[in-house]
Amino acid sequence: MSDPVNAVLVSAASIWEIEITRALGRLDAGDADFVAELKVNDFGELPVRAAHASIAAQLPSHHTDPFDRMLIAQVQAEGLVCVTVDPIFDAYGVATLW
Structure with a gap:
């Protein structure tokens, strides 16, 4: 990441999903290699850290995904800041962009 202030991070959970x-x-993503695309871009x-898992388990039940x-x-x-169009993220008070 050449610019840490404007870094784009992709969660391992997103690649997993x-x-x-x-x-x-x-x-249908063909033979796309999403891990390789991280480096290219x-x-x-x-x-995903243990602390993240603990927080996820304690979140209110607005959403079960x-x-x-x-x-x-x-x-x-x-x-x-999470890049998403999913309005359910608003229920958790997280910063979103889109």
């Missing part, structure tokens, strides 16, 4: 969705046949990786809950926990824990 994409790959599961593709494996189930619900996403100078995106950083946001790992485990991937979204992990992203919300990561945004809260790391003080990040």
Whole structure:
């Protein structure tokens, strides 16, 4: 990441969700290598940490999607802005962009 102030981080949870969705046949992404694309686009990786899992488990039950809950926990824990159009993120008071 050449500019840490404007860094784009991609959660491991997002890659996990994409790959599961593709494996189930619900996403036609061809042979795209999303991990390689992180490097090509100078995106950083946001790992899933134990603290994130703990926060995700304690979130209010506005939403039950485990991937979204992990992203919300990561945004809260790391003080990040989440790029999403999903209005459910507003219920958790996290900063969003889109």
